[in-house]
Amino acid sequence: MNIVSTADLRRTYGEGETAVHALAGVTLEFPSGQFTAIMGPSGSGKSTLMHLLAGLDKPSSGSVKVDGHEIAGLHDTGLTMLRRERFGFVFQSFNLVPVLTAEENIKLPMTLAGREVDQEWFDRLVDTVGLRDRLTHRPSELSGGQQQRVAVARALVHRPAVLFADEPTGNLDSRSSEEVLNLLRQAVDEFHQTVIMVTHEAAAAAIADRIVILSDGQVVHDGAGTDAEGVLDLMKAVG
């Protein structure tokens, strides 16, 4: 089953001669339980695509469906609800709340939604991300890798339909990157999560089941995952 799908998705910034076609007709399907890496050169439309998929921006034309329902026409409150209920987010800049402890940060999506935290799930997440002994620490007392692991747990605490990751390893050293990527992989393999990750790092994309490459706002490659060398070859092949 497709959790998210797009049809002829377009997003144009500006008008007339100066218009930028950030997305120029993208049709993609994202089945449940798949780990997709979205790649492409700078300015190819990766962030624009992710923002549209996640209901953070509205398309100029075309369709975005979540669970088979069109979201392009939803009002802001509807989109906010959708994001809160169905999506989890991990960004390059961890985006944790500085005054909250790691535990409070992880539980925040539930607190905001006024929902009870499933303690068993919380415990499993905390053990998976390896932060049991850091739960009372504030973000400033954690390393970058630890902060990103808090962010991953936070993104999963409400069991989202899709976890969106935007350059999740962009601010991390290679060891922390590997830890965070392995966590995302575990989320797919063990928790049957669906992950859509934007990255320009071949080593990061190599963890995915599927590689989508954008160029000038269009899909120029959509195929099975491969190792880092294979990803680099793909990137070269599409120019």
Ligand SMILES: Nc1ncnc2c1ncn2[C@@H]1O[C@H](COP(=O)(O)OP(=O)(O)OP(=O)(O)O)[C@@H](O)[C@H]1O
């Ligand atoms: N708010 C905006 N206003 C005008 N143009 C924009 C805006 N956002 C993005 N663009 C343009 O749309 C195109 C796609 O941008 P986008 O950020 O989606 O690319 P990207 O692949 O994510 O790039 P990067 O890897 O550098 O983050 C670029 O040409 C960019 O300059």
